[in-house]
Amino acid sequence: MLDVENVRKSFGGTVALNDVSVSIGEGSIIGMVGPNGSGKTTLLNIISGALPADRGTIRFDGHDITGREANAIARLGLVRSFQISRPFPSMTVLENVLAASHAGTGPAVRARAADIVRQVGLEAVIDNRAHALSFGQQRLIELARILMLRPKMILLDEPAAGVNPTLMEHIKALILSLNREGTTFLVVEHNIRLVSEMCERLIVLNNSEKIADAPLADVLQNQAVKEAYLGSGRAVRNPKHRIYADE
Numbered sequence: 001m002l003d004v005e006n007v008r009k010s011f012g013g014t015v016a017l018n019d020v021s022v023s024i025g026e027g028s029i030i031g032m033v034g035p036n037g038s039g040k041t042t043l044l045n046i047i048s049g050a051l052p053a054d055r056g057t058i059r060f061d062g063h064d065i066t067g068r069e070a071n072a073i074a075r076l077g078l079v080r081s082f083q084i085s086r087p088f089p090s091m092t093v094l095e096n097v098l099a100a101s102h103a104g105t106g107p108a109v110r111a112r113a114a115d116i117v118r119q120v121g122l123e124a125v126i127d128n129r130a131h132a133l134s135f136g137q138q139r140l141i142e143l144a145r146i147l148m149l150r151p152k153m154i155l156l157d158e159p160a161a162g163v164n165p166t167l168m169e170h171i172k173a174l175i176l177s178l179n180r181e182g183t184t185f186l187v188v189e190h191n192i193r194l195v196s197e198m199c200e201r202l203i204v205l206n207n208s209e210k211i212a213d214a215p216l217a218d219v220l221q222n223q224a225v226k227e228a229y230l231g232s233g234r235a236v237r238n239p240k241h242r243i244y245a246d247e
Helices: 040-048 070-075 093-098 107-120 135-148 165-180 192-198 216-220 223-230
Strands: 002-011 014-024 029-033 055-060 078-080 153-157 184-188 201-206 209-214
Touching: 002 040, 014 040, 014 184, 014 209, 029 040, 029 165, 029 192, 040 055, 040 070, 040 078, 040 153, 040 184, 070 078, 093 107, 093 135, 107 135, 135 165, 165 184, 165 192, 184 192, 192 216, 201 216, 201 223, 209 216, 209 223
Parallel strands: 029 184, 029 201, 078 153, 153 184
Antiparallel strands: 002 014, 002 055, 201 209
């Protein structure tokens, strides 16, 4: 469904992505991890059209989307979230979701928006203004707005960051439910436990390059991955990234 081939991106003299290639099949949930500054968010920005690549090609669902505008890519069904949710603070939850509609705000659209609000678990606060909601609830607003676009694939940038364990479980259940209905996911996330419970495969970036792309168990045995997170192959726990290495 998504094929990224030899994408490179530099900012001045700093190489953010160095010939990175990724392929994701329809209906899958793929995780992507890496230390801060490894290029994860830059890759999502390029795939979604927020940034142009210096070189390389990107194809989605049979379309060459290299260099296309973000709104054109979203209309094809490829939509992303951001590390920090930014709902319209003075608008209600329902109004925020309606704002994502490409089909106006008529009765049928409003009914669909209300159904999505219920789907993500915000029906109790549907008429509350966004600024009054918790950080986690604002993340759910963002996901609800994405669903208004009828996405085929969703790029999630750290969906569990800053949320409590109960809400994290709710987000995980929602992702798995949407996947069962046919939505494909690429999930950037530091929480390896969460990734391991959702993803069939893990992509690892480090220093602007892809260093691993395999099932989770194989990735965690990869020496390059251990060194990227831990600096050695010893049995050390890194609490920030929650990667575990064997003796």
